[in-house]
Amino acid sequence: MLSRAVRGPLSGIATALAFAGALMAAGAAYAAGGQYLGVASCAGSTCHGRAEGNGAVVRQDEIATWQEPSSASGAHSRAYAVLSSLRGRQIAATLGIEATSSGECLQCHATPAPAAARGPRFQLSDGVGCEGCHGPAERWLATHYTVGGNHASNLAAGLVPLENPQVRARQCLDCHFAGSEPGQFVTHRVMAAGHPRLSFELDLFSALQQHHDVDADYVRRKGDLSSVRLWAVGQAEAVRREMAVFRDPARNSQGLYPEFFFFDCHSCHRAITDGPQRRLTFxxxxxxxxxxxxxxxxxxxxxxxxxxxxxxxxxxxxxxxxxxxxxxxxxxxxxxxxxxxxxxxxxxxxxxxxxxxxxxxxxxxxxxxxxxxxxxxxxxxxxxxxxxxxxxxxxxxxxxxxxxxxxxxxxxxxxxxxxxxxxxxxxxxxxxxxxxxxxxxxxxxxxxxxxxx
Structure with missing residues (x-):
């Protein structure tokens, strides 16, 4: 079912197909190595933790937007919490797992940090935090606010270049379709247990999750992202990922049967009647x-x-x-x-x-x-x-x-x-x-x- 967003100029945009907002999650880290320091490391009042977006260079209220409880902009922060909701508990019980500790859920409902790479302030309960999209912060946390620092040095230290639409799409698709890590694939078995069907559209998701202003400073440092470009590249990367996963022998079948996740749900999930008068739904x-x-x-x-x-x-x-x-x-x-x-x-x-x-x-x-x-x-x-x-x-x-x-x-x-x-x-x-x-x-x-x- 499609719901309509009501946030500022985005009124009318669908938040996601049956996602209920809270299931949006980002992909695995772009750069290998480095510790995940946790959302608290970004939340100082001189960084991204202000109550109002009145910073001189960036808004500085990004954490508040990420935590917004009533809109799609806070969906990543809610991703872990929904595992303990009624629906989350029902899915886990059907699958015979503990959702809040199973990698089958945590790879996308929390920042996918290996246990050995979690810093002292990292918490799974933060859901998909800053580093879920921007990469482990140990190497770039200091460089990105140092006087004289620049975007190029941040990227060299491992910051994910999300201004590149191909990189952004691939990062999102790890969880919004399927990634390479175990658990980053919502199979038909998981959907049969109650998980919502996945759908991906990069420009829409970017708009709903945007915590920053695309002002002159942003354009100077990172370029001006066209919505048409994001939409088009997102579609291309989605098809590319679909085909890569679909032809993977480890993921394209479930024993004797094909992996039904890839097929149109509603070609099978339609009313079935038995009588002399047929009713074609095809x-x-x-x-x-x-x-x-x-x-x-x-x-x-x-x-x-x-x-x-x-x-x-x-x-x-x-x-x-x-x-x-x-x-x-x-x-x-x-x-x-x-x-x-x-x-x-x-x-x-x-x-x-x-x-x-x-x-x-x-x-x-x-x-x-x-x-x-x-x-x-x-x-x-x-x-x-x-x-x-x-x-x-x-x-x-x-x-x-x-x-x-x-x-x-x-x-x-x-x-x-x-x-x-x-x-x-x-x-x-x-x-x-x-x-x-x-x-x-x-x-x-x-x-x-x-x-x-």
Whole structure:
């Protein structure tokens, strides 16, 4: 079920699909080595622990934002606590584990620091703390506030360069899809026990978790991050990671069965009736050349990356779409064919990630992407809940980007919010999802945005 954020200019952005906000978590450390010093090491009133964001260089209230109990911005700090909630206890009991001590949970619900690398102020109960995203602080903690220090020296000391969209996406994907460490993969078994389905969209997640201001000083030191770039590169890195994990023999099956996590949940989890009058819930999808009745791969990010390629990297679009079609077709051929097709699709996504990361952004890029998401080429592919929810997240986060970047006014955006909210309403829950109704609502929202260009 999609919920709507109500924080400042982000009103209307979905916090996450069934994530309830509290399950958002970051990935493993970027730099090897160094101790994890804990959130308390960053929380001084002369550092990031002020009650108000009135610092001269940075806001200095970043800890307060990270701890915010009522919004998505505090989700990382709540990640450990939800393990002891009713839902967390039920999941753990079903799996036969103790959630607050099991690596199967802690790799993503706390900063993933090895026991030997935990400093005296490090606490698992902090959830996903500063170092969960920025890397172990022992080597860069002092350099990043020293007079005369600079961003380059911080990076040399091991600070994760999150201003690089590819690095940021890979860091987030370790937990928001799957990482290399044991426990960084929410399998179908874990979801069957009650864990929410995962969904990933880099620009949306970045907006919800942003604790800093992108002011002139930030741009001078780290560059200006385009929302369209974050969205597009995030989609490319998501597909790249999906294919890498999917073709891993250790993770793509559960005994005799395939790992169902990779497939579209709602292609199977639909009402089943037995009677003389059939009720088809399957729609033919032009992006999936598969036989009727075949469980489809969850291609929500693949659909969005196809849009990004067509609008932002057209020279590579045909190759990516060909690799996508071949991947879907391979599902009806065999394991060897699937692995080879997944490798080709991974390579195509990687090439797109590089191209999308390196190109310049501006002009009408966001408008073009929004139009393409709802056009006659893409809209027929919205036959399932997951892909449709990904599309409305893209429309909304790019609309907010247009406001932040001065492409449209706050008043104009507010005037078309009802159209966007109708698209949200069409994916309010999997049970009520209607493909034709969603496509109509999405098209209306896209046309409303296009009219502002």
């Amino acid at each position: 729609e033919t999808n032009p992006g999936r050349p598969i036989r009727f009745g075949t469980p489809p791969f969850n291609d929500e990010n693949i659909i969005m990356l196809s849009v990004a390629a067509r609008t932002l990297a057209p020279a590579q679009a045909a190759k990516f779409d060909e690799a996508t079609a071949a991947f879907h077709r391979s599902m009806g051929q065999g394991r060897a064919e699937v692995a080879a097709a997944a490798q080709r699709l991974e390579a195509a996504a990687g090439a797109l990630s590089d191209a999308l990361s390196q190109r310049g952004y501006g002009g009408n890029d966001a408008f073009r992407v929004v139009a393409a998401i709802a056009d006659r080429t893409t809209a027929p592919r919205f036959t399932d809940y997951a892909g449709s929810a990904q599309a409305v997240m893209a429309i909304d986060t790019l609309l907010n980007a247009m406001v932040r970047e001065g492409r449209i006014t706050v008043g104009a955006a507010a005037g078309i919010r009802a159209s966007v909210n109708r698209a949200y309403g069409a994916v309010e829950s999997p049970e009520s999802y209607n493909p034709a109704g969603f496509r109509s609502a999405l098209g209306q929202a896209a046309r409303s945005i296009e009219a502002l260009q």
